[in-house]
Amino acid sequence: MSRSSAETGLSLEALADAADRANRLQRVTDRLAEALTPQQVLDAILTEGLRAAEARAGAIGIVSEDGEWIELLAQRGYKRPILTEWGRFPVSAELPMSHVVRNGEPLFLESLKARNELFPNLEGRGRDGHALAVLPLALEGRILGVIGLSFGDDMVFSEERRKMKITLARQAALALERARLFEAEQAARQRLAFLAEASELLGSSLDYEQTLSRLAHLSVRRLADWCSIDMVAADGSIDRLAVAHEDPDKVKWALELQERYPPDPDAPHGVSLVIRTGKPEFLPELPEEMLEEAIGDDDVLREIVEQLGVRSSICVPLNARGRTLGALTLIAAESHPPYTSADLELAIELARRAGTAVDNSRLFQEAEKGANAARALAYVADGVVLIDGSGVVRHWNPAAATITGVPEEEALGRRVHSVLPAWESLVSHVPLVGPDEALARPVTVPIVLQGRELWVSASGVDFGEGTVYALRDVTDEHALEKTRSDFVATASHELRTPLAAVYGAVRTLRREDIELREEDRLAFLEIIEDESVRLTQLVDQILLAGQLDANAVQIDLEPCDPVQIASGVLESASLHLPDGISLRVESNGVGAILCDANKLRQVLVNLVDNAVKYSPKGGEVEIRVDSEDGECQIEVADQGLGIPSSERERIFDKFYRLDPQQSGGVGGSGLGLYICRELVERMNGHLDVDSEPGKGSRFTVALPASG
Amino acid sequence: MLVVDDESPIRMLCRVNLTAAGIEVLEADNGRDALELIRRELPDLVLLDVMMPDLDGWEVARRLAADPKTREIPIVFLTARAGEADRRLGEQLGGVGYVVKPFDPVRIGDLVEEVLTRIEQGEREALRRGILDDMLGSP
Numbered sequence: 001m002s003r004s005s006a007e008t009g010l011s012l013e014a015l016a017d018a019a020d021r022a023n024r025l026q027r028v029t030d031r032l033a034e035a036l037t038p039q040q041v042l043d044a045i046l047t048e049g050l051r052a053a054e055a056r057a058g059a060i061g062i063v064s065e066d067g068e069w070i071e072l073l074a075q076r077g078y079k080r081p082i083l084t085e086w087g088r089f090p091v092s093a094e095l096p097m098s099h100v101v102r103n104g105e106p107l108f109l110e111s112l113k114a115r116n117e118l119f120p121n122l123e124g125r126g127r128d129g130h131a132l133a134v135l136p137l138a139l140e141g142r143i144l145g146v147i148g149l150s151f152g153d154d155m156v157f158s159e160e161r162r163k164m165k166i167t168l169a170r171q172a173a174l175a176l177e178r179a180r181l182f183e184a185e186q187a188a189r190q191r192l193a194f195l196a197e198a199s200e201l202l203g204s205s206l207d208y209e210q211t212l213s214r215l216a217h218l219s220v221r222r223l224a225d226w227c228s229i230d231m232v233a234a235d236g237s238i239d240r241l242a243v244a245h246e247d248p249d250k251v252k253w254a255l256e257l258q259e260r261y262p263p264d265p266d267a268p269h270g271v272s273l274v275i276r277t278g279k280p281e282f283l284p285e286l287p288e289e290m291l292e293e294a295i296g297d298d299d300v301l302r303e304i305v306e307q308l309g310v311r312s313s314i315c316v317p318l319n320a321r322g323r324t325l326g327a328l329t330l331i332a333a334e335s336h337p338p339y340t341s342a343d344l345e346l347a348i349e350l351a352r353r354a355g356t357a358v359d360n361s362r363l364f365q366e367a368e369k370g371a372n373a374a375r376a377l378a379y380v381a382d383g384v385v386l387i388d389g390s391g392v393v394r395h396w397n398p399a400a401a402t403i404t405g406v407p408e409e410e411a412l413g414r415r416v417h418s419v420l421p422a423w424e425s426l427v428s429h430v431p432l433v434g435p436d437e438a439l440a441r442p443v444t445v446p447i448v449l450q451g452r453e454l455w456v457s458a459s460g461v462d463f464g465e466g467t468v469y470a471l472r473d474v475t476d477e478h479a480l481e482k483t484r485s486d487f488v489a490t491a492s493h494e495l496r497t498p499l500a501a502v503y504g505a506v507r508t509l510r511r512e513d514i515e516l517r518e519e520d521r522l523a524f525l526e527i528i529e530d531e532s533v534r535l536t537q538l539v540d541q542i543l544l545a546g547q548l549d550a551n552a553v554q555i556d557l558e559p560c561d562p563v564q565i566a567s568g569v570l571e572s573a574s575l576h577l578p579d580g581i582s583l584r585v586e587s588n589g590v591g592a593i594l595c596d597a598n599k600l601r602q603v604l605v606n607l608v609d610n611a612v613k614y615s616p617k618g619g620e621v622e623i624r625v626d627s628e629d630g631e632c633q634i635e636v637a638d639q640g641l642g643i644p645s646s647e648r649e650r651i652f653d654k655f656y657r658l659d660p661q662q663s664g665g666v667g668g669s670g671l672g673l674y675i676c677r678e679l680v681e682r683m684n685g686h687l688d689v690d691s692e693p694g695k696g697s698r699f700t701v702a703l704p705a706s707g
Numbered sequence: 708m709l710v711v712d713d714e715s716p717i718r719m720l721c722r723v724n725l726t727a728a729g730i731e732v733l734e735a736d737n738g739r740d741a742l743e744l745i746r747r748e749l750p751d752l753v754l755l756d757v758m759m760p761d762l763d764g765w766e767v768a769r770r771l772a773a774d775p776k777t778r779e780i781p782i783v784f785l786t787a788r789a790g791e792a793d794r795r796l797g798e799q800l801g802g803v804g805y806v807v808k809p810f811d812p813v814r815i816g817d818l819v820e821e822v823l824t825r826i827e828q829g830e831r832e833a834l835r836r837g838i839l840d841d842m843l844g845s846p
Contacts, residue, residue: 489790493758496787500808501716507813508720514727520719527716 021164024052028168032175038062041179042074045147045172050076053133053165055149060137060172061097062145064088065340070097070146077150094121096134097146104143106166107134111154131155135169139177147172184342191346194222198350202357206364209241215354216244219330223343223350226308226331228254230263230271231358232324238263238271241326250307257304271327274315278324280348281315285338312338316351320359328354383471391415394466403473405450422447427469432462444474484549490655491542494670498531498538505531541671545654548678555599555682559592559706562600562632566623569604573612573621580618583608587625592706593632595683600703603676603687607636607699610672614697615640627705634701642693651689652677708819709733709748711741711767712756712785720812721754721785728816738762742770745777752819754806757786757793768800781826783818785810803834 031044042060050058057077061070071088091101096119100107109115109132116123131151137144147169157165198215205211212229219227229242240263243254265272274281291310295302312332318325328351332338374395377384383400387393396411404411404420411419420426426447431440442459455478460469505524509516516524547553563585570583577583604623611621619639626633643651650656655670673687680687685703710721713736722732733748735741739762745753753771757764764784771777783804784797797805803822806815825834 492789493787496789496808497714497717500787500810501714501720503809504720504812505716507811508723511724511727511813516723520723523719527719531716 046076137173208361213242216242224330225333231326309333318355320355388466611638637698639696
């Protein structure tokens, strides 16, 4: 390094010197142009700049964002570790660098004495120092930093030298600003990339708890040492959704901490404050003194603060549609630099997107819940109809459409009275209950819908904003119930007649005031006997018919010989045969059939009985057993009164009886043929009749052959 | 008087007991024969079963009421139908008595006498409105 102790006049030597300085300055400019990052710029300024300025050592301090501090970031040539010794110091301090930053003017101190005159407080410090040049790194009036140059000797700073150093400082400021802009642009780019990545993550799933938890982990790598996300629960309490740190042990510790110290929703700072106010809380730097003051004597808190290592923190609300759903906290601790306002902006933007994602996810879940309910209602057999407060149909499930015959698309959004004019008459009978009351018994109401008479069972719940009705088409059940009650009524009527005969006969026989003729007395006794038998049969048949209706008759199918059964029936019938009737069995060698022998016997007894009863003028009753196509046919034929064709199906109805004009006054329970047909059908067969009035009837029992 | 019932034991009970009370009894076992007999014989009273095939007792009563020749003939229904609705129908169709089976045939003569007496005394409407029943009380 060359030194010059005299700068006088425009001597050749001086011109050569000037050329040399210009060359050095050019080298500095070249190096600065190559430097990209602020640190590279600082390094370039010091390596080349010291040489150009003929300085022994130099240091650069950068003014903090808030303009309050100067931080020494680079040095070269000092024997002492001045970066750690000085670190940072206030702009307000009585120091050469602070002085220059405050005034914005260069300071040239030609000797230690000159320095101590200006800064008496430095008397005794930097004893080995000599001349000192301190120059602002200024750009358009802004002071970015300050460069201090120390020289090996006392020195006279000529105008030339001063200019050269001012030029150097200006070059350095320009390069520093350029590097800073570059760095800021890089950072902005990274922020945008991070936001893009975070947005993609938030949009990747509707499970917001999972995406927020992943977002916390993503943030830990890029934005923070610690990241936590807290959500407001339905009851207003604060739930920690996620805590992320690169060290799983630390996460575990933080979660335990949360257990031990659950957040106080009324706390005057942190997550609680942010959630309450919906406004960010930004602590760019936590000065040691402030922490110490906050900790006080609380050892537990001290441990927590030490473990966390908090340097700086940002807590931003997750807002959506005017509500605060939670908060995102970023903490810069051991590795992340303290936060700047750019970080705060990024955090706000990130939280805004996360809030929207949570809101969307919740809206979707609500909609999904509604859709699920609708899906469930689509499969419910009961009609479900929701009418809002103004009488408009809001829900009309497929069962409601089936019952009413009005499709969902015609009902939705329309007034129920125009959808279904019969609605009023239907629901006017339905007692409404509140949502928390026990459901009233459904009311069964007849309504006429599109020409059909329906019986509808309906119940309703009034939930304030509307009414929901459950409807069930009970037309079939109602018809069945009517059949059942008709049966009971008819059965009781049927029992009254023989009872009247028995009771009346007994009452008459016991009369002492009159003398009964012998033939009348015998006739009454016969009535008592006959009607008692009839009553017994009637009761048996009513019981059997009831069991058939209730499907409670057990049928035991097994291979049987139909000819043997038919012969047995004829044999017992022949024991009390009226005059003029003859019986016979015909068969062409039929194999076994699958049936319940007792039930078949019962059927044949009934058919033969009828055949005899309806042959008042005598004749032949024949049972013919044939087989054809795997089916066995047992015919019971008579030569009696026959049945008009109009009556042929009705004779199988319960309690149906032929007109005595047509039946020759033959009575019966009206259940016999009904029971016969039911029994045969339960044995997988069928019973039919063919007849010619006046010539006789032919009942055919067809049953499947065995095997 | 006329007894109409498709059950011969019931007709016989009525015949024997009414004859014992000195009442002359005609019988019909179906609605058509009954109408024909009534129009021809114009009995003082008809004891009419309801449930008969083809032409039932209700229809017989309707036709009697529609015919000026027969509309004054008092009808006492004799039926197994014990329901309230049936009773009201009997009243509407102009019945002056309603006897539910089973009944006590021993007192049927008294019933007929009472109905006829009260009608003679001009109480026909009172009888109809308070349709006479239960006096033959079931067992």
